[in-house]
Amino acid sequence: MGIEGIGARVARKEDKRFLTGKGRYTDDMSVPGMKYAIFVRSPHAHAKIKSIDAMAAKAMPGVIDVLDGKQLTADGIGNLICGWMIHSKDGSPMKMGAWRPLADQTVRYVGDAVAVVVADSVNEARDAAEAVLVDYEPLPVVTDPVKALADGQPQLHPEAPNNLIFDWELGDATATDAAIAAAAHVTEVKIVNNRLSPNAMEPRAALGIYDSGDDHYTCYTTSQNPHLARLVMSAFYNVAPENKLRVIAPDVGGGFGSKIYIYPEEIVCLWASKRTGVPVKWTCDRTEAFMTDAHGRDHVSTVKMAFDSANKITALKVDTIANLGAYMSLFSSCVPTYLYATLLSGQYDIPAIHANVRTVYTNTAPVDAYRGAGRPEATYLLERTMETAARELGLSPAELRRINFIRSFPHQTPVIMNYDAGDYEASLSAAMAAADWDGIAARKAEAERRGMKRGIGMSCYIEACGLAPSSAVGSLGAGVGLWESAEVRVNAVGTIEVMTGSHSHGQGHETTFAQLVADRFGVPIDSVNIVHGDTDKVQMGMGTYGSRSGAVGMSAVAKALDKVEAKAKKIAAHLMEADESDIVIENGELKVAGTDKSVPWFQMSLAAYTAHNLPAGMEPGLKEGAFYDPSNFTFPAGCYICEVEVDPDTGQTEIVQFVAADDFGNIINPMIVEGQVHGGLAQGIGQALLEGVHYDPDNGQLLTASYQDYAMPRADDLPSFKVSTSNTPCPNNPLGVKGCGEAGAIGSPPALINAITDAIGNNALTMPATPEKVWAAAHAAN
């Protein structure tokens, strides 16, 4: 590796603009004539819209127009869709109710948009939105997914009787039931995975610009995948034809999944721009974000895990009810199914697994992928169950895991996944050593003398990331292929531009992708520019989510670099009258191996463009592209250990140490990987200790609608983390990389809850483990 190449801790190229206030986020964009949109949103969780009267609002100062759902319908704008078709076990397709960008008949959650005001200023638009008179007929409300399935409950969509979207299964029910019946021991637990709000610090925003001169639309938006936004808006929502729609996702202030989907607002801003003849910008405020950003998690599960007399797992049976909220968001159906149940084997050799998942409509905000998306839910379920089983069986948590680890690869699980490589023992041992696991008894005793309860907990997670082989996801119901594209343009002076369909919203692609190029050609990373996030610059892409940028996005770049390298060697060989098989590229030069002959990189690239002296028949220029479709998911895995001290008088939990030992395969930039782990850990710890979205069950009002009500992790809630990696290369992509973006959020919640339950001696504790809950559980145990 070079000082800027693969494996180097290169400081980020993009940091200077962020640190000096020169980042350009969607709300920073201004264009001549731009006006401002404010949405009129339902205060009811469920109601019929009897009428909308915008007369008074339209007469207010600065107001350009007020548009509602009837006008949107009249203009032929389509319904929002869910892009992954899941079938119930009886073979019937999932029941997708209509989701209008502006509700025209019924509202189904607090915050459902019913109209939009466009005015000269935000304040004038806000004033006018207050003056739009909407006559609602309130309807009964249900927010609890278990309750929503029962007879006689409020019905959200006529397509879905009893609010059931699908009743899906995976695995072998017969074999699983038989193994449970024959088991020496069965551990049964109920698992609730709490509902979360993603809370990217940059609120969502959209700027829609319709140019009547060219009949062309431009949309600046806070998106993790602008190409998919363009595809969906043109193919399904009838906003604009794909060739007349440019989507730009400039700097994006965090996503965590919440900016994958297409929301009503960007559709409405584009449509409203055409209707009003002015560019229309909307920027979400935080309360609006809590109400309308897709939430994450929200599972209720019952679990049975069967063991034989040697403490080997013989079967796992899972029954899950997943709340998808009022409408099916773009990826909502795949999260509690193929991203969840396929990971229920964890790191363990489990011969029989059966999962049943029922998804349910409720009068709450839509639920979709949030950092980890399905894998945190699977890991939490499995690792809480393993901990419970270890306690019931009288084994140490590490011992029970070791007995059941998968130790040979590839390994075919009973739930689709084929694990390609891994060494789970290595992560476990590394984490236990770093955490001084063996010294815990002494530390507990010392804490006891101070009147504190100390506990330790572990979690051994596996995830599938690097989404994903297109044929595989196609066979499972995905509406798109999950390849990635790249184009590498070498300029005449030897500088390089890389166009990628991946999108960076904090992950540092401008640095890591450039490191890949620097490593290959020996050029400085400052001579490499990474171009992303603009459908006019990059032909096509699938964006960034599911930890796919390294494994899929960078692999596409590597494939394009292969083609550039091959042509560059041909040119260099011709210039030096050598055989192309003798050309090596080192330190920015193309050399004839074993001689002192060389041409600098820039001289070769200039030759490509002057084209005075190229091999016979060679096309001038040096620009190559590649589409890369992975052959499998990649499977990062690791072991997390958390140690806590609980104050029995207050129920307050302090994390005294947190250790993460991950296997991410080959690593491009260890500094950036560690940062991704830190961030993931903070979100997982936030879920376990602090965060939770709460609705009033009687009226569906959102009770956690600001940072005063929703407990976001702050600096003094968290410790400094001890992180390390082992590196079993992924055999399925050219770089041997796995994904690191979600691991922290996947592995940490069970480690923390296992630690608290160890400390207080009571296994019954749900997330978030607030002081009140911990105090009650600690006292119930005594």
Place this chain on the structure above:
Amino acid sequence: MAKITMTVNGRQVSGTCDDRTLLVHFIRENLGLTGTHVGCETSQCGACVIHMDGLSVKSCSILAVQAAGSSITTIEGLAKDGELHPVQAAFKAHHGLQCGFCTPGMVMTAVDMIARHGSKLDEATVRAELEGNICRCTGYHNIVKAILAAATEMGGVRQAAE
């Protein structure tokens, strides 16, 4: 409407705004200095922290008219002559940012924190005083590291933005 004048990043500026305009919106929209961000509407997140007359202030919690006549420093005014301020440099060196959205507020808070505590800053104090700034990307680990490193680097010398 009010006409106000203030000094921003060493330059006298004036503008006209609604009486209800918050300072953060005046800075972003009237002055076009978009480095100062809005991440919430309850003064909890700290993405909008600027310095007003030498003290860190959440610019969403003050009206623009209240800032008339004051001296304001925003993130755009921190680097001098193309050289990053030591706190900015430390954030870069220690990977104290990811998406960059909370970063301007974090840096402005950190500069004030170091100016008040000098090199005596410790981790517990940094974590406690970051209470008003939320980051969703970094887990704070490297932000804390960067601030401590900057405090050491600056050797306890008061090097505020002003």
